[in-house]
Amino acid sequence: MSPRSEFKSKLGFILAASGSAIGLGNIWGFPVQVAENGGGAFVASYLALTFLLAYPVLMAELVIGRYARANTVSGMLAISGNATRLIAIVTGYWGIVTASLILSFYAIVAGWMFAYGAAAIFQLAGLAELAQWMRDFSVSRNIIFCAIFMLFTCLIVRSGVSDGIERWSSWLMPALIALIIALIVYIATLEGAAQGWQVYMQPDFARSLQPEVMFDALGQAFFSLSLGVGTMMIYGSYVSKNENLPRLGVGIVLMDIAIAILAGMLIIPAMYAAAHSGVEIYNASGSLVNSDGLIFAVLPALFDNLGTVGIVVSAFFFVMMSLAALTSSISMLEVPVAYFHEQQSMSRRLAVSVSAIIIFIISLLIIANFDQFFGMVISFTTRYSEPLIGLLYCLFVGWVWHRNKVLQELKCGNPALEQGLFWKLWPSYVKYVCPLLILLVLWQSVA
Numbered sequence: 001m002s003p004r005s006e007f008k009s010k011l012g013f014i015l016a017a018s019g020s021a022i023g024l025g026n027i028w029g030f031p032v033q034v035a036e037n038g039g040g041a042f043v044a045s046y047l048a049l050t051f052l053l054a055y056p057v058l059m060a061e062l063v064i065g066r067y068a069r070a071n072t073v074s075g076m077l078a079i080s081g082n083a084t085r086l087i088a089i090v091t092g093y094w095g096i097v098t099a100s101l102i103l104s105f106y107a108i109v110a111g112w113m114f115a116y117g118a119a120a121i122f123q124l125a126g127l128a129e130l131a132q133w134m135r136d137f138s139v140s141r142n143i144i145f146c147a148i149f150m151l152f153t154c155l156i157v158r159s160g161v162s163d164g165i166e167r168w169s170s171w172l173m174p175a176l177i178a179l180i181i182a183l184i185v186y187i188a189t190l191e192g193a194a195q196g197w198q199v200y201m202q203p204d205f206a207r208s209l210q211p212e213v214m215f216d217a218l219g220q221a222f223f224s225l226s227l228g229v230g231t232m233m234i235y236g237s238y239v240s241k242n243e244n245l246p247r248l249g250v251g252i253v254l255m256d257i258a259i260a261i262l263a264g265m266l267i268i269p270a271m272y273a274a275a276h277s278g279v280e281i282y283n284a285s286g287s288l289v290n291s292d293g294l295i296f297a298v299l300p301a302l303f304d305n306l307g308t309v310g311i312v313v314s315a316f317f318f319v320m321m322s323l324a325a326l327t328s329s330i331s332m333l334e335v336p337v338a339y340f341h342e343q344q345s346m347s348r349r350l351a352v353s354v355s356a357i358i359i360f361i362i363s364l365l366i367i368a369n370f371d372q373f374f375g376m377v378i379s380f381t382t383r384y385s386e387p388l389i390g391l392l393y394c395l396f397v398g399w400v401w402h403r404n405k406v407l408q409e410l411k412c413g414n415p416a417l418e419q420g421l422f423w424k425l426w427p428s429y430v431k432y433v434c435p436l437l438i439l440l441v442l443w444q445s446v447a
């Protein structure tokens with residue numbers, strides 16, 4: 001058998017893993033949650049929870065992955081004992097199912113981003129009718145653009161870890177960052193934007209401690225860092241033994257947070273600029289328009305009010321969204337692909353086709369029964385599955401896997417680990433604090 005694939009460079013890994021983390025969750029989810037939950041108040045809770053809870057879980061996934069060097073099923077088995085074998089297998093498969101289900105709805109939403117980006121380009125080319133079809137919600141539009149998005153995802157994943165995922169992430173990520181910064185600067189010059197900056201920057205601290213704000217912030221932190229589905233475990237399995245894992249983890253978290261904060265600097269001022277130009281951003285009951293209303297109605301209305309420049313800005317905006325979605329979707333697809341490739345001995349190409357066809361069929365079912373399934377799949381995967389699987393990963397690392405083995409694995413690439421702060425805090429964190437906090441959140445969301 002050929003040696004297992006690896007990321008070629010440290011930077012390549014950081015770009016790929018932060019590419020997975022940075023997605024619609026950061027650029028869409030985060031700003032919307034900030035706007036709904038008292039501006040800076042949400043930012044404060046989100047930052048605290050990301051460092052205190054999400055980072056330790058991220059490390060649990062990365063360390064299991066690099067130790068086992070395998071897909072999620074074999075990975076969980078590698079750290080389990082006889083008594084916990086069955087739970088390990090279930091956890092491994094559950095991750096694969098969750099990653100696939102997330103991709104099935106993510107590809108639909110990303111398809112809309114593609115469609116809106118293409119619509120702006122067609123409008124510039126004078127094909128207004130076609131552009132309108134791309135913007136209108138229809139089954140045919142949803143199917144076609146979901147398929148196009150899945151095709152792009154497959155093409156990248158097919159080429160493998162270093163030639164596909166790493167190579168593409170290494171240029172998609174800088175392009176994404178450049179686009180966000182250019183858009184922030186442009187939107188800041190619009191009238192009304194200043195008010196958005198004010199709302200964003202002034203935290204209402206009384207609200208950051210409210211339980212609902214904390215719970216929303218935790219869900220956001222998990223989804224945003226791609227935790228609880230095995231993506232980070234799989235990416236960890238391709239990291240070289242010479243790398244310092246805790247430090248790589250910090251790099252990913254910082255990138256993820258930085259882009260979320262930047263996205264806030266773009267979307268929130270844009271929202272207030274839209275309000276200034278006469279677009280409704282609050283509905284009849286006085287609350288903010290819902291999150292898809294913001295991206296697919298408020299912002300396009302703002303762009304329309306800006307004339308031709310607006311169409312160009314709109315094209316850039318939706319291309320940026322599509323790039324962000326693509327670097328995340330490849331990481332989701334890699335979860336079932338690694339399983340079929342390694343566990344079922346399929347060639348990588350076949351594994352990609354099989355996984356993508358299954359996921360696309362699920363997307364079709366969601367599109368055909370949109371009102372019933374769309375919200376349900378999102379809620380099942382992101383509110384319940386991700387935290388529960390994250391909880392299981394922590395329990396395995398904290399209680400099942402031998403502490404000495406964890407230490408040995410983390411010491412690869414970081415021989416002085418035992419003297420540092422990380423080893424003093426992290427083991428008891430994953431053992432006690434993370435499981436308890438995750439249970440608390442789950443209990444709250446059920447109640």
Ligand code: PHE
Pocket residue numbers: 020021022023024025026102223224225226227229231328329331332
């Ligand atoms: N982190 C991605 C985002 O913020 C979503 C994601 C979830 C990616 C789970 C992979 C796995 O959009």
